[in-house]
Amino acid sequence: MKPDRPDLLVLGAGPAGGTAALFAARIGRRVALLTGPAGGSLIAGAAEIDNYPGLPRLAGHDFLATLARQCQDAGVELAARTARRFTVENRYKIIEDDTGTSWTAPAVVIAVGTSPLPPDIPGLDRYWGKGISFCAWCDGQLFRGRRVAVYGGGNTAFTSVTILARLAAEAHLLLPKRIGTAFGSLRDEVKRASNVRIWPGVKVEAVMGDTALRALTLRQDQEITTLEVDGLFITLGQRPNTGFLQGSLDLTAGGFIRADAAGRTDLPGVFAAGDVVDGSFRQLVVACGAGATAALSAERYLLQQW
Numbered sequence: 001m002k003p004d005r006p007d008l009l010v011l012g013a014g015p016a017g018g019t020a021a022l023f024a025a026r027i028g029r030r031v032a033l034l035t036g037p038a039g040g041s042l043i044a045g046a047a048e049i050d051n052y053p054g055l056p057r058l059a060g061h062d063f064l065a066t067l068a069r070q071c072q073d074a075g076v077e078l079a080a081r082t083a084r085r086f087t088v089e090n091r092y093k094i095i096e097d098d099t100g101t102s103w104t105a106p107a108v109v110i111a112v113g114t115s116p117l118p119p120d121i122p123g124l125d126r127y128w129g130k131g132i133s134f135c136a137w138c139d140g141q142l143f144r145g146r147r148v149a150v151y152g153g154g155n156t157a158f159t160s161v162t163i164l165a166r167l168a169a170e171a172h173l174l175l176p177k178r179i180g181t182a183f184g185s186l187r188d189e190v191k192r193a194s195n196v197r198i199w200p201g202v203k204v205e206a207v208m209g210d211t212a213l214r215a216l217t218l219r220q221d222q223e224i225t226t227l228e229v230d231g232l233f234i235t236l237g238q239r240p241n242t243g244f245l246q247g248s249l250d251l252t253a254g255g256f257i258r259a260d261a262a263g264r265t266d267l268p269g270v271f272a273a274g275d276v277v278d279g280s281f282r283q284l285v286v287a288c289g290a291g292a293t294a295a296l297s298a299e300r301y302l303l304q305q306w
C-alpha cells in the first residue's frame with residue numbers, strides 16, 4: 001500500500017536501504033521503501049555470510065528476508081517497484097516508478113547498489129554458484145586445496161587472488177590486459193605467493209564442466225589453452241544502478257554517487273548509502289552502517305529544514 005505522504009523514501013531493499021528504512025521507521029518516521037527488482041541485492045548471492053558480527057553462518061537470502069520482516073514490523077511500507085525517474089519540485093523529491101506511479105517525500109535515501117559486470121563468455125550462466133562466483137571473500141573457503149582462477153586486473157582481482165592463494169592449492173590470475181592496474185603493494189604481494197601464476201593479456205573464451213565448473217578455454221595472443229580449475233572468480237568491475245539519476249545528481253564518470261561521510265549528496269534532502277556510493281568499501285556491514293548513517297542524517301535534515 002502506498003502511504004499518503006511518507007517523510008522518507010528509500011530506494012533499494014538491500015542491506016543499506018533496508019537498514020535506512022528500519023532506522024527511520026523506528027524513530028517514528030513514515031517510510032516507503034521501493035525494493036527494486038526481485039533478487040537485485042548482491043547479498044542474495046552469498047551462500048553463507050560469515051563476516052557479519054554477531055550473526056555467524058547466515059545465508060544471504062535469509063539475511064534479506066529477516067531485514068524485510070523487521071522493516072514491516074517497524075511500519076515501513078514495502079513496494080515491489082523500481083525507480084525510473086528522479087526529480088525535485090519545490091524541495092520535494094519525486095520518484096516515478098516502473099508502473100508510472102509517482103512517490104513524493106521531503107527526503108530520500110538512495111541505496112540502489114551495483115550490478116557486477118558480467119563478461120560475455122559462452123556457458124557462464126550454467127555455472128553460477130557451481131564454481132563461478134563474484135566474491136573471493138565469500139566463497140573462497142569452498143575451494144580449499146583446489147585450483148582456482150581470478151579473471152580481472154584491478155585491486156579486487158589482486159586482492160582476491162591473494163586471499164585464494166592462502167586457501168587453494170594453485171591460483172591463476174587471468175589479466176585481461178598486459179598489466180594489472182592494482183596498487184603496487186597488492187601486485188607485490190601476489191608476486192610473493194609461490195602458488196600463483198599470472199597470465200597477462202588473456203581472454204576467457206569458454207567455461208566447461210558437468211554438474212560443476214571443470215575447465216576454462218583461454219586465448220593468449222593466438223594461442224589457445226585449456227586450464228583445469230574448480231573455481232573461477234570474476235572481478236571485472238561493478239556498474240552502479242544509477243541510470244535513472246543521470247543529470248539530476250552529482251555522479252562520478254562511472255555513475256557512482258558522490259556523498260560525504262554522513263551520506264549527504266549535492267542535493268539537500270537526498271542521501272545515499274551502500275555500494276552505490278563512490279569509494280564505498282563494498283561489504284555488508286559497511287552498507288548497513290551507511291544505511292543507518294543516511295537515515296539519521298535524513299532525520300536531522302527533516303528536523304532542521306522542514
Ligand SMILES: Cc1cc2nc3c(=O)[nH]c(=O)nc-3n(C[C@H](O)[C@H](O)[C@H](O)COP(=O)(O)OP(=O)(O)OC[C@H]3O[C@@H](n4cnc5c(N)ncnc54)[C@H](O)[C@@H]3O)c2cc1C
Pocket residue numbers: 011012013014015016017034035036037038039040041042043044045046047048049050051052081082083084111112113114133134135137138241244273274275276281282283284285287
Ligand atoms: C556473491 C556475493 C557474495 C557476497 N558476500 C558477502 C559477504 O559474505 N560478506 C560481506 O560483507 N559482503 C558480501 N558481499 C558484498 C555485499 O553483498 C554488498 O556489499 C552489499 O549487498 C551492498 O549492499 P547495498 O544495499 O548497497 O546494495 P545491494 O545489496 O546490491 O542492494 C541494492 C538494492 O537496490 C535495488 N535496486 C536496484 N535498482 C533499483 C532501482 N532503480 N529502484 C529501486 N531499487 C533498486 C536492488 O533490487 C536491491 O534491493 C557479497 C557480494 C556478492 C556479489
